[in-house]
Every structure is written in C-alpha cells, then in structure tokens.
Amino acid sequence: MIVCIWFPNWPIQRLFHERPELRSRRVAIFRQHLKQQARIILAATQASVVGLPVAEVDGFHLEPHDAAADQQALQRLAVWCEQFSPIVGLEGTDSLLLDVTGLKRWFDAEQLRKELLRQRWQVKLGIGSTIGRSWGVAHYAEGVPLDADSIEAVSINALPIEALRLSAKAVQTLHELGIQTLSQLQCLPRDGLALRFPDEKDVPGVLTRLDQFNGLLSEQVTAYHAVPPIVVQRVLEYPLESHERIVFLISQLIEQVSCELKLRQQGALRLQLCLRCQADRAPSEVRLLVGLYQASASARHLTELVQLQLERQRLPGPVIELELAVLLIARLQARQQELFDDQHQRERQLAGFVDRTRCRVPLLRALLVADAQPEHAVRYEPFEQRSSKQRGKVTTSRSTSPLRPLLLEPRPVAINTIGLSHGAPVQFIWRGEQHRTVRSWGPERIQTGWWRGRYIRRDYYRVETASGMYWLFRSQQQWFLHGVFD
Amino acid sequence: MRATLEELREKIGTIRPDCGTFVTNSPLDRLLPEGRFRRGSLVQWNGGSTLALLTAKAALRDSGVIVIVDAGHRFYPPAAARLGIDLARVVIARPDCVDRNCADQDWMTHQALCCPAVDAVLCWPERVNSGLCRRWQLAAEKGGSVGMLIGPAAKQRGTGWAELQFAVTGVDDGGGRRQRVEILKGRTTGRWIEINSGMKESKEGKIHDRLHLVSQLADSAAVS
Numbered sequence: 001m002i003v004c005i006w007f008p009n010w011p012i013q014r015l016f017h018e019r020p021e022l023r024s025r026r027v028a029i030f031r032q033h034l035k036q037q038a039r040i041i042l043a044a045t046q047a048s049v050v051g052l053p054v055a056e057v058d059g060f061h062l063e064p065h066d067a068a069a070d071q072q073a074l075q076r077l078a079v080w081c082e083q084f085s086p087i088v089g090l091e092g093t094d095s096l097l098l099d100v101t102g103l104k105r106w107f108d109a110e111q112l113r114k115e116l117l118r119q120r121w122q123v124k125l126g127i128g129s130t131i132g133r134s135w136g137v138a139h140y141a142e143g144v145p146l147d148a149d150s151i152e153a154v155s156i157n158a159l160p161i162e163a164l165r166l167s168a169k170a171v172q173t174l175h176e177l178g179i180q181t182l183s184q185l186q187c188l189p190r191d192g193l194a195l196r197f198p199d200e201k202d203v204p205g206v207l208t209r210l211d212q213f214n215g216l217l218s219e220q221v222t223a224y225h226a227v228p229p230i231v232v233q234r235v236l237e238y239p240l241e242s243h244e245r246i247v248f249l250i251s252q253l254i255e256q257v258s259c260e261l262k263l264r265q266q267g268a269l270r271l272q273l274c275l276r277c278q279a280d281r282a283p284s285e286v287r288l289l290v291g292l293y294q295a296s297a298s299a300r301h302l303t304e305l306v307q308l309q310l311e312r313q314r315l316p317g318p319v320i321e322l323e324l325a326v327l328l329i330a331r332l333q334a335r336q337q338e339l340f341d342d343q344h345q346r347e348r349q350l351a352g353f354v355d356r357t358r359c360r361v362p363l364l365r366a367l368l369v370a371d372a373q374p375e376h377a378v379r380y381e382p383f384e385q386r387s388s389k390q391r392g393k394v395t396t397s398r399s400t401s402p403l404r405p406l407l408l409e410p411r412p413v414a415i416n417t418i419g420l421s422h423g424a425p426v427q428f429i430w431r432g433e434q435h436r437t438v439r440s441w442g443p444e445r446i447q448t449g450w451w452r453g454r455y456i457r458r459d460y461y462r463v464e465t466a467s468g469m470y471w472l473f474r475s476q477q478q479w480f481l482h483g484v485f486d
Numbered sequence: 487m488r489a490t491l492e493e494l495r496e497k498i499g500t501i502r503p504d505c506g507t508f509v510t511n512s513p514l515d516r517l518l519p520e521g522r523f524r525r526g527s528l529v530q531w532n533g534g535s536t537l538a539l540l541t542a543k544a545a546l547r548d549s550g551v552i553v554i555v556d557a558g559h560r561f562y563p564p565a566a567a568r569l570g571i572d573l574a575r576v577v578i579a580r581p582d583c584v585d586r587n588c589a590d591q592d593w594m595t596h597q598a599l600c601c602p603a604v605d606a607v608l609c610w611p612e613r614v615n616s617g618l619c620r621r622w623q624l625a626a627e628k629g630g631s632v633g634m635l636i637g638p639a640a641k642q643r644g645t646g647w648a649e650l651q652f653a654v655t656g657v658d659d660g661g662g663r664r665q666r667v668e669i670l671k672g673r674t675t676g677r678w679i680e681i682n683s684g685m686k687e688s689k690e691g692k693i694h695d696r697l698h699l700v701s702q703l704a705d706s707a708a709v710s
Binding site for chain 1: 533534535536539549550551558559560561562563564565566567568569573574576577578579580581590593594597598601602603604636639656
C-alpha cells in the first residue's frame, strides 16, 4: 500500500513556511529563462497572472523561483515522514511517497494529515495499491475518504488521463483524439498505444504508465536517505597546550574529512572547527569558521586555511576536545588538464588566493547602483559571493556616468574657504595647506528626496589648483572636500 | 661607461625571471626604455592614481584580476568603471591600519603579488622601506604581476626596489589642464611627457642626461 502526499503550489507553500510574514500578501513567483523576459509561473491568490511578464504585473510581491530550495525543503519533509514509514521517497517536485505495506495496524493517514496541517502545510493525500493509483487519487480525486479499503472501491475509471503521470505532449495528443478519462483510455487497443506512445528516454510511454497504475508492471518507491553530515571529533585524554600538537591533531581530523569528501566526490565550502578548552573556571569553546571560494577536498589546502585562522585566535586554555564539521559541501569540479590553456589553472589560483586572504582581510566586489548620491552609488558584497552579480539594478561596468574622482573621502571633510569666485571658493585650506583655485567647474546639484531620510542637497564643484584637482561641495553654507582627482 | 652599463644590464636581464611585458597603447609607453612595461616588477607613482589604474587595466589578461589594496577606504569604484574597468574583475581588499600599523596591508599586498591569477596590484602605502619593497618585488617576480605603489605627488626619488618611478604633477600654462609624467627612476630617467585628460600627448622632453650609476646598478638581480 502506497500513500502519496501532494503539496499543491509547493514553491509558494515553501516560501510561506520560511517567511510567514508573506502569508498576508499577494505573492507571485517568477522564472527567468535564458535571453527571455522573466514570467510569472505561480501565484498565491490570483491564477490569472500566471504566464504574464513580470513587468506587466502590479501589486504583487515577486520572488524568483528557487528550485534547489524547494527540493531541499521537500527532502527535509521526507526525513520527517520517516516516523510514519521506513520507506519514504520523492515523486516529482511536489509530492512524497510513503510505502506503508504491512503497516496497516500502525499507520493512520488521518493522523499524518493532521500533523502536516498543524505545521501549516496544505496537503492532499491519496492511498492506493500502486504508486500510480495513490498519485492519481492525491492529485485528481476529490473528497475521497482516507481509508485504504474504501479508496480501492472508488471508481478510478472516472479519473482524467492526467492522473497517469503522462508527459504534456502525450496528454495533448490524447485530448486531440478525444480521450479524456481512464475508462476511455482502457478501451483502446494495447498494441496501438504501445506503437503510438512508446517509452522514450526517461519518459515512460502511456502503456507503461497504465500498467503501473493497474499494478501489472512493478514500480518501487525509491527511498530518500539524507546524506549523513561529515563530523569528526577527538576527545583528548589529557589537556593539550602545545600549538604544534594541536595543529597536528587538526591536520589528522582534516585528513579524515578529506577522505570522506573524496569518497563522495564532493568538496567542502564551509568548515567549522570547534576547540573545547579547559579555562580557569569552566570549559569554554572556540569556534573557527572557514569559508572557501571554490569547493575543495584537498587536505593540504584545508589545513592551511584552518591554520591561518588558528594563528589569529587566542585559546582561553589547554584543549580537551576537537570537533571538525563540514557545514556546506558542493560537487567537485573535475576537468581534464589542457596543454596550453591556463585559464582554469588561473581560476584555481585565484580561488586559493581568495581563500587564504579573506580570513585576515575582507575581499569585496563593487557593484554600481543607480543612485545620485555618491556614497550610495556603489555597494559592496563579499568577493566569493558570485550569485548576486546579476541581481537587482546593479552592474559592474558603466562608461557614461558623470565624472567622479578616483579617490573619495570615506566621509566629506569640512574645509575652511576664503572668498568665492563663480560659486567656487577662491582659496581653501585642507590638511593644513592652502590651495588657490585656478579654475573651477560647476555647480552640479545633487539632491535626494525627503523619503530617503536625511535630506541631502549639495552643490558640487570641480576645483583645480596648482597641486591637483579636487571635488568640493557646499551644503548649508559649509564647504566640504569629498574627493581628489588624482 | 655607457657601454659597460648596457652590458651589465643585459647580464642582469638574463638572471631575472621573464614574466612577459605589456603595453598601454598610450604616450606613456614612449617614456619607457623598451616601450613597454615589464610584468613581475614594481612601479612607484608619485601621484597619478588614475594613470596607475589605467596601466593596471592594460596589464589585465584573460581571466586575470586587479587587486586594490585600499587601507584608507578611499578608492571609488564608479570612477574606475567610468575609466572602462570591469568591476567584476576588480578585487577590493580593505585591510585595517590601526595606529599606523599596516601589517595587514603589507601582507595583503605581498599575497596578491605572489598570486599568478592577479595581473596588477594597486596600493597606497603610507611608507615603504627598502626591506618591504624587496619582499614585494620578489613576490611580483614569483607571481608575474605588476605592483603599483602610489604615493603623494612629489618629485622625490624613491630608494626602494621599484624598477620604475613616475612623478605625476599637474601643469597649467593657460592652455588647459595637463599632467606631466616624469621618470624619476629607470633607464630613461629624466624623460618627461605631458598628456591631457584624454591621455593624448601634447609635449615631451628630457630634463637632464645624467648617469645614475649606483642606482641603476642596484637592481634586484644584482644582489640576489
């Protein structure tokens, strides 16, 4: 006996579950196809907007489709469902399958539904003797009682052909032929179905699906097993103070982690080393977090990074326990070595450089923002974070922007000025030196709206002196130096 | 004397690792002895951050990056983008300099120069002593990158291990603002050029024709 749990509108449900504040809003999910404009694929309340370009939708809170997050959330639910069945599998992108064969005495579908509802999941359950039947009932049968005996009695012939998990192309063809329900489909000759809708690569044909539905063709639930986390630890018999020995133990732990990663053909993206120390009064913990720019399973590289962190850390006492955990993993990139092309090698070298240095000095990537106020015309993100490169109204290159100094003071510096000529000061004093204006350009007024908080209204001048060119502005009768055209 | 110097230079050149060269395709190239910059070397700039950045841009190869070591938090990326630099290929490092202790900045510059994936490093150090400069120069030779050490505009000749030193000053004789770029250190010491804002040459010349024998022989390879 198989139980199918269907989560309608799964991406939106998952989003609501992670961000409950969105439940009261009109939410739509869009997807950006390559070289095409973003379109709505799912909406929480109003289905009429589905398919529209994002630019034409108004009054909705828009979120990009995150298939990976949806999959991970479904996997977490599969693990949770193991309390109801030892074999839980994933079906498609929004359903779970539970094999409850032989569990009739203990399995209670109503309790499962109540538990899921208590966690605020909207679900539809279907029970059947085969995967196909349970899936079809969950998705297309309305008001069926959750009783295994009564479900088998339900006339499944009235279900639409979509209940067979067919491809969209097959469904369309069958509709064109006037086939709407399973009873109509079952009347067709089997030979004709096999010829007209054969099995294709990864896409079973109509006859295969029909036989799976009726139990003529065996189909098993592929159980999902969560990958166990990689955690290694060492409890010491005696507290250890020697730095060299601590490093030696850490390198041994990293060796173990590296072996496990290599077996899985994966690399670490984030590691956490926890050192439990014996302090004066009570044991205390020191946690070192190591992030990587590119997934790596190299013990030497990982040891170097952990060592760099450890060098800057002061331990509160001798170490009594060490624990190393891999918090984030990713598939290792295997590439055939090329004789002349050194591009991939340079990428690897850059990743090594970023990993080594960012634990001591933050490395940033600048993104331009369309904002008139110079301080807000750029925002920074960690260099290793590559995902948001194309997100929002930001860009990394612009050649038609207004002239700006290469060196901008972190905060405008108030300066003393003497006299005014064409709006700009005749002389000004900066860093104890007197600068006489030779030529000036301006003003360029930069003004922000009241809704931005503090009101900004500045008249900028480019001022040339014998020593260089400066960017000054006047605001509320006070002059400031903001940058140097060096 | 000149012939001896040339001979010594050639011998020194064979000891040095060959990291390649690059041109900026600007009048700046004409100031240089061989008309091109050498990778794996340090260039000191007295002023002229913009020129240094444009030179760094010219040094960029496929999939390489420019590292900006910006301890003063003064580098303004929109101005760099306006110069045609792709900010996706710029790594900005912001080390902390507390009480004039710039150990992180020095370490960061060293690490960046060592990395073969970094084509150019820009840094505005408060002071550069000879030992530090020597370490950076060896790092640049190892990584094959160009180190641009930018200081305040002054016509002071550096004492470090930089292969080239430029002094960039503003010039105004009523005909519009120009920048005068003069070589303070290098085989073409004394040569200067005046360029306008569009990097177009307007004047060039040579101030003197002295032989800086000791400094010209004091090359990295000579003591290694």
